[in-house]
Amino acid sequence: MFSHVFLGANDLQESKRFYDAILGAMGYEPGVIDEKGRCFYFTDSGVFAITKPIDGEPACHGNGTTIGFAAKSPEQADAWHAAGIANGGVTCEDPPGIREGSIGQLYLAYLRDPAGNKLCALHRLPKD
Secondary structure (H helix, E strand, O other), rough: OEEEEEEEOOOOOHHHHHHHHHHHOOOOOOEEOOOOOEEEEEOOOOEEEEOOOOOOOOOOOOOOOEEEEEEEHHHHHHHHHHHHHHOOOEEEOOOOEEEEEEOOOEEEEEEEOOOOEEEEEEEEOOOO
């Protein structure tokens, strides 16, 4: 559905360390910085990028906004969460774990990145 997602970053190197760590825990390569100072993470299904806001104003999180990353397992979601905490992220919401929902059981882990953006690692548990 999505071709790309961009998030604002106030300190691109700090944010790159954070995203290299959490996305590396999911098996992705480190981000690539282009000539305009934007950092891109390329995947088969789309692009995730971080950048200083083009208007020159400070980056800030969107109230009610969450960017979700697909985790292959609960263990991968836990590794993603631990890598985020170790690299400048802040835990938010409940601790990583199973949540019951109308679409079945989900294993969720939440973080805020160095700019305050809310992120989630999500693994859909198989139905019994």
